[in-house]
Amino acid sequence: MQARIAIGFRLMPGGWGNIGFLVLVSLLLLGFIAPLLLDLSPYRISAELLAPPSWNPLSVPVLGTDDLGRDMFARLVYGARCSLGIGFVVVAVSLVIGVGLGLLAGVYGGWLDALIMRLVDLLMCLPSILLAIVIVAVLGSGLGNAIVAVTIIGIPRFVRVVRSMTIQEMQKTYVMAAFASGSSRLRVLWSEVLPNCVPPVIVQAALGFSDAILEIAALGFLGLGAKPPVAEWGAMLADARPFIESHPLLVVMPGACILLTVLSFNLVGDALRDRLDPKLARL
Amino acid sequence: MSLVNMPGAGANEVVLRVENLCKVFRLPGAHGQAFKALNQLNLAVTRGRTLAVVGESGSGKSTMAQLVMKLQRPSAGRVSLRLDSGMRDIADLPARELYRKIQMVFQDPYASLNPRQRIWRIVSAPLCNYERLSRDERQQHALHYLQQVGLGEAQLHAFPHMLSGGQRQRVNIARALATKPEILILDEPLSALDVSVQAQIINLLLDLQRDLGLTYIFISHDLAVVRHFADQVLVMKSGDMVEWGDVDQVLENPAHVYTRQLLQSVPGRLIDLPVRTQSASVVADG
Numbered sequence: 323m324q325a326r327i328a329i330g331f332r333l334m335p336g337g338w339g340n341i342g343f344l345v346l347v348s349l350l351l352l353g354f355i356a357p358l359l360l361d362l363s364p365y366r367i368s369a370e371l372l373a374p375p376s377w378n379p380l381s382v383p384v385l386g387t388d389d390l391g392r393d394m395f396a397r398l399v400y401g402a403r404c405s406l407g408i409g410f411v412v413v414a415v416s417l418v419i420g421v422g423l424g425l426l427a428g429v430y431g432g433w434l435d436a437l438i439m440r441l442v443d444l445l446m447c448l449p450s451i452l453l454a455i456v457i458v459a460v461l462g463s464g465l466g467n468a469i470v471a472v473t474i475i476g477i478p479r480f481v482r483v484v485r486s487m488t489i490q491e492m493q494k495t496y497v498m499a500a501f502a503s504g505s506s507r508l509r510v511l512w513s514e515v516l517p518n519c520v521p522p523v524i525v526q527a528a529l530g531f532s533d534a535i536l537e538i539a540a541l542g543f544l545g546l547g548a549k550p551p552v553a554e555w556g557a558m559l560a561d562a563r564p565f566i567e568s569h570p571l572l573v574v575m576p577g578a579c580i581l582l583t584v585l586s587f588n589l590v591g592d593a594l595r596d597r598l599d600p601k602l603a604r605l
Numbered sequence: 606m607s608l609v610n611m612p613g614a615g616a617n618e619v620v621l622r623v624e625n626l627c628k629v630f631r632l633p634g635a636h637g638q639a640f641k642a643l644n645q646l647n648l649a650v651t652r653g654r655t656l657a658v659v660g661e662s663g664s665g666k667s668t669m670a671q672l673v674m675k676l677q678r679p680s681a682g683r684v685s686l687r688l689d690s691g692m693r694d695i696a697d698l699p700a701r702e703l704y705r706k707i708q709m710v711f712q713d714p715y716a717s718l719n720p721r722q723r724i725w726r727i728v729s730a731p732l733c734n735y736e737r738l739s740r741d742e743r744q745q746h747a748l749h750y751l752q753q754v755g756l757g758e759a760q761l762h763a764f765p766h767m768l769s770g771g772q773r774q775r776v777n778i779a780r781a782l783a784t785k786p787e788i789l790i791l792d793e794p795l796s797a798l799d800v801s802v803q804a805q806i807i808n809l810l811l812d813l814q815r816d817l818g819l820t821y822i823f824i825s826h827d828l829a830v831v832r833h834f835a836d837q838v839l840v841m842k843s844g845d846m847v848e849w850g851d852v853d854q855v856l857e858n859p860a861h862v863y864t865r866q867l868l869q870s871v872p873g874r875l876i877d878l879p880v881r882t883q884s885a886s887v888v889a890d891g
Contacts, residue, residue, distance in 0.1 A: 503731030
């Protein structure tokens with residue numbers, strides 16, 4: 323039991339990362355628990371248009387309403403759910419594809435390695451948001467296609483890390499020992515190489531999360547991602563743009579949410595990197 | 606070359622035979638030079654005996670071990686192994702059959718254990734290539750082999766970094782024993798250990814040989830240990846076999862000048878040098 327608690331503490335990234343970690347946990351709770359407890363709807367329209375925030379936790383539109391009379395607090399909460407959920411899906415899918423391709427490139431080398439790494443170079447040589455726009459332009463706009471685009475953009479970071487780890491690991495004596503006991507290549511990959519790739523992959527996943535959320539929001543803002551009724555932070559920013567002078571809080575609130583989330587993920591990612599992967603720590 | 610003239614050949618049954626084994630590495634570059642790591646090596650190992658392979662660094666000892674373990678492909682020549690059906694070329698043997706018969710203990714006890722795996726997992730890993738085992742069965746098997754090498758339950762759930770160098774080398778030996786091999790290749794198993802631990806490991810290896818009837822190929826540069834441990838010795842220099850024979854004969858009365866040099870380089874003169882060379886060197890020193 324004590325060991326379990328100790329492991330729980332070890333998950334805390336440490337330093338500034340702890341603050342980021344706490345912010346993320348509270349955003350998660352807010353996004354996924356608050357709608358169950360409170361009567362929140364991001365789509366319900368009230369008569370009060372552009373009501374200013376009351377800042378009183380007991381009154382109903384705590385953070386006021388937007389230009390259509392929708393509860394800003396409810397929209398921000400559902401936006402957190404949307405951003406974190408999309409971030410998770412994007413990172414999970416690009417992690418699985420990226421780790422798989424990285425292992426293949428690292429183990430087999432030769433033309434397969436060259437092919438995979440040139441594709442990765444191709445993805446990395448364009449600014450990611452530009453590439454996302456290109457992909458969305460090809461696939462058509464919409465939240466689903468935006469997720470696909472951001473997922474594709476998330477792949478290269480995992481491929482590069484896992485490929486270099488795999489090449490290093492394959493030189494190790496314990497890998498040779500595994501081959502010398504009759505293990506197949508697949509078994510060596512699974513039980514000897516992959517576990518050693520986990521720490522850098524966790525770090526990349528944390529940093530990938532923040533990039534994914536930022537890119538989804540950017541696509542939403544440009545009108546290429548989430549479409550208007552959906553409560554998504556980037557789309558909310560775009561909707562509120564006409565009111566930036568008369569009601570600046572409508573823009574500031576979703577913007578602050580994006581900032582806070584991305585900052586928290588970066589803090590956690592940096593702290594995890596310092597802890598799990600000392601070789602990459604900034605000097 | 607007739608079998609009788611091969612190093613290690615004797616009255617007993619030959620379990621491993623190496624014929625004309627060559628390994629050439631091509632150095633990097635378009636017109637890279639060829640580097641001969643191993644040149645026309647012949648040897649035969651008899652059941653239950655120990656063949657020591659000695660030589661300086663770069664003499665091809667470890668290359669030979671890797672070729673015999675099929676971890677590298679030979680440039681020429683062949684290695685054959687005695688199975689129930691007779692001598693078989695290892696090039697034709699599937700990995701599963703080969704590694705049931707022959708296993709290897711690696712030189713560096715630190716690098717040869719995966720730092721992220723617990724000891725029971727490391728020791729029982731070879732078995733998982735042969736049968737499906739539950740977690741409990743794996744731990745039972747691991748404990749059995751750990752006990753064979755003088756470790757126990759205390760080490761079962763440890764990570765490698767929690768063990769001393771000697772304990773790690775015991776874990777390495779336990780892993781090599783896990784497929785119940787007949788031949789063990791020991792690639793300088795003592796060189797990373799300090800002297801008192803070396804003695805313990807040697808005694809363990811001798812006990813295992815007596816109890817399990819193992820055949821050893823013992824790669825070393827420590828002639829004092831070789832004399833204590835091996836039955837026959839093969840001396841190598843830059844990929845060539847220089848001399849071979851029974852340990853007493855070769856070390857008491859070396860025929861080749863390189864063997865004599867090796868003997869003279871033993872620190873502390875642990876080995877009595879042949880009278881001729883010793884007196885000569887004394888005169889030179891005086």
